[in-house]
Amino acid sequence: MKTYICVAHAGGQGKTTVAQLLFRNILRKNSKYNLVSADFVDDTGRSKIGKFYPDQVDELGTGARLIAAKLENDPNAALRYWDKFGTILMRGSAVIDVGANVVSLLKQWAHHRSAFRVLQMSNAPPSEILLVCKAEKHAIEDVAELVSTIADNKFIPYEHVTVVLNEVGGSFGRIDVRSVIKEAAPDASVRFVSLPRCTSELWTQLEQTNTPIDRALEMSDREISETFGTDIWSATAGLADLKSWVTSVDKEWKNAGIFK
Structure with a gap:
């Protein structure tokens, strides 16, 4: 079964809301899906989405601490930390909430671990990647950069890339998101969906x-x-x-x- 990966290149873009909506919808049809967080964990031992679903989230955290690499005298310790992320992709049936401070680490892991090739070779189930952004210039540019990275096969195999236009901070109006992304990744096939502001x-x-x-x-x-x-x-x-x-x-x- 597919893996759904919710990503934003900065905090506060709404990816945890997107992950909730995905998890809710999928769980109604397939109760075997898991919820995973690769995000900051506070003193409670939980990430943001982990607080919404206590004891239901597989908390990956934000990576190996520098001291771990020193103690093991192994510069690859940080890379191995994210192998669990790769194992989840191989298994599928998960919704993964990826924190903004983790994206660059996962990109490094994917490059050094040849994740794209290994996952293809292992016949891993397809991934749906959802990139979330608000109507802010820097957020749109960040999403365009992510699309470019994904389209260049520097990350992981995917079935679709979907940009979620989160209108919580205002309408996108005259902002031509498609053109910005097209310029950054001219050959990428991208879907666009809106996330209207909830006025409840x-x-x-x-x-x-x-x-x-x-x-x-x-x-x-x-x-x-x-x-x-x-x-x-x-x-x-x-x-x-x-x-x-x-x-x-x-x-x-x-x-x-x-x-x-």
Whole structure:
């Protein structure tokens, strides 16, 4: 089964939200999918998405510490650290949330471990790569650079590359994202999908309490009111808006071919 990899070249682009939406949709059809995070882990031992799904996330962290390489007297210790990432790709059936500070490390690992060739040789299941960006010049340029790297076979084999245009910070409007990416990677085949801003009154509470989107959708209006300490009017309207938003995103992504 496919591996879905959510990537952003900077923090705050919305990749964890994208990973949640992917995991929710896929899990309804295949309960054997795993959730993996290659991202910063704080003192609780959990990454950002790990806080949304406690004890359900395989936490890879951000790489081997420098002291590990010194103790082992092995300069390749940091590379070997990411072999587990490669093993997950070989197995498939995972949604991987890749932190911004990890992207460059994975690119180095893929290059030195000949990941593209090894994964092809091993008949690894295909990967779907989703690159997330907001309507910001530097974010779009970063995504274009990632597309260029992937298209040049410097990363891993993939079936599709999808750019998720996250409108949380505003509309892309006159920003010609396609042209920027086309200039950076003229031969790359890229799909584009939108992630509209969620206007539900519940969104802030979901973020602050690390409540997964799928969990909120399973709750009743009264459960929402009691859980988040809001009145029934806000709870009812907020839940209706959240359901409408998720339905619209699911529909667009399904039409784009992300979901079968």
